[in-house]
Amino acid sequence: MFYEVTEEALDPAALVAAVRGLGAGGLVTFVGYVRETSDDGRPVEGLHYEAHRELAIAELRTIGAEASTRFGEARVAIAHRIGELGLGEAAVAIAVAAAHRGVAFDACEYAIDELKKRVPIWKQERYLGGDARWRENA
Amino acid sequence: MTVRIVAFARIREIVGSGAFEWVAQDGATAGDILAALTTKFPQLGDLTRSIRFVHGGAFAGAATVVRDGDELGLLPPYGGG
Numbered sequence: 001m002f003y004e005v006t007e008e009a010l011d012p013a014a015l016v017a018a019v020r021g022l023g024a025g026g027l028v029t030f031v032g033y034v035r036e037t038s039d040d041g042r043p044v045e046g047l048h049y050e051a052h053r054e055l056a057i058a059e060l061r062t063i064g065a066e067a068s069t070r071f072g073e074a075r076v077a078i079a080h081r082i083g084e085l086g087l088g089e090a091a092v093a094i095a096v097a098a099a100h101r102g103v104a105f106d107a108c109e110y111a112i113d114e115l116k117k118r119v120p121i122w123k124q125e126r127y128l129g130g131d132a133r134w135r136e137n138a
Numbered sequence: 139m140t141v142r143i144v145a146f147a148r149i150r151e152i153v154g155s156g157a158f159e160w161v162a163q164d165g166a167t168a169g170d171i172l173a174a175l176t177t178k179f180p181q182l183g184d185l186t187r188s189i190r191f192v193h194g195g196a197f198a199g200a201a202t203v204v205r206d207g208d209e210l211g212l213l214p215p216y217g218g219g
Contacts, residue, residue: 122216
């Protein structure tokens with residue numbers, strides 16, 4: 001499968017290509033984008049992401065392996081961007097293929113939920129006006 | 139003993155460096171070292187209970203014993219996704 005933490009722009013189509021196959025009757029993607037407003041309503045200029053890259057990739061791999069068996073057989077690809085991202089750029093992309101849609105939906109949701117909890121990646125919101133704040137997942 | 143501290147994201151900003159040498163007592167655990175660092179950098183106080191450790195290239199618990207020359211990574215709460 002396909003797990004990466006990269007400074008390059010994400011290509012969700014490459015993840016789809018990595019997991020699809022003739023046995024896959026359903027394919028679910030999730031893409032997380034940089035939003036123009038913070039949770040508390042502040043105008044955002046962009047995001048800065050950083051990672052413990054080695055452990056982040058290892059943990060993505062572990063999550064992918066869990067997601068690919070937990071709900072039924074599935075194929076999983078996960079990519080996370082790091083570095084400086086502008087509004088509308090993709091920060092995370094997940095593709096899951098399975099024989100039937102239920103498994104693919106469940107595995108995709110599991111993958112993004114676990115990524116937020118377990119993968120050593122950090123996000124700083126940069127605001128119009130120049131200040132910035134580290135933002136942590138609940 | 140001397141250990142190498144590697145600090146990420148918010149922790150790096152609080153301690154002012156991404157990597158530095160730190161003198162600790164022989165036999166100190168990761169948790170002991172974090173407690174000592176928190177004395178020097180009180181702003182870590184809010185974070186200490188949620189900081190995770192990296193030792194020997196893997197996630198490690200606060201009870202992990204750190205040896206002279208080891209590297210100890212300090213991970214603040216995550217924000218990926």
